[in-house]
Amino acid sequence: MSSQRLTGLLCAVAGATVVSAFALRAKRRGAGVEATGAITRALNARDHGAPARSTLLPAPRPSGVQTHIEAARRFNHSSALLALSVLADSAMEHYRGSFDNPAMYTPLVSATLSLLAGLHGGRDDRQETHQLRHAIYLAAAVAGIxxxxxxFYNVTKRPGAWSWNNLFHAAPVGAPMALLLSGALGAVAEQLRDQPAHDPRLLGMPAGRALGLLVSAGLIGTVGEVALLHFRGAFQHRAMYAPIVVPPLAAALLAQAALAVPRERWLTRLWLRVTTALGFVGAGFHVRGIARRQGGWRNWSQNLFSGPPLPAPPSFSALALAGLAALRLRESET
Incomplete structure (x- = not known):
């Protein structure tokens, strides 16, 4: 190839490159002008009182709707976790009791329905009560009562009635209250959905306050049952003091946040998260307690019934998660 032809080819390539660069720059400038025009039109529409419809970002949902519906969904999730704990615990204990009374099947059916209702409600963002879920939750609360x-009758009919031996080895008095709490958490979640977004109220008070007080009472009741069982175990491990120290403080902080003026409560949020973790860590300790019994997990068919109750500790996690939802709702109230 001659030098003249090579020079001409290089010039042609260089010219095409320059033309392409200018075309790309013009195209980008045109896109920038179109974006600027869209923003300008949106601002002008806002200034003239017309609704601004930006083609760049979707319109956000109202924050009030997000807050109280999200709180209701979290309460549905907490109810489901608590129902799962009740289902596993009552299935084991009533199986050990050979289902002597046909009524012993009731908590299994009720807890299963409450679990399914909680899972369904946790994915539902409707702003109205789901009547079937609400009926299931109310039935669970009645079954818990x-x-x-x-x-109570099982304890009193034994020789000695209200004695430490009967409280330790008869039907656990506080266990059915977990089913009552599961139904209560779900029922208030459904009632919360019917409330106006700008001012949700329950029991004649702001919803965040009512929910916070409900969760605080539930935590205190759960602590009472755990304290009795750990006292029966003679607090053989120092970690057995944790569930009777951490949750009461969380309940006190949440009650104080519910009754005081709404504001950011970082310490309450932190302690509720610690309580959430405590429930799952406690389940790990119970797994360890079962493994340390004679035969360990190889003898699971006996040690699951005679060892520490494996499904019990997550009830703290369920209530603490509900407390976090109540706290978030309370902080948004005025």
């Missing part, structure tokens, strides 16, 4: 009565 009836179960508490049955367990």
């Amino acid at each position: 009836a179960g508490t009565g049955f367990h």
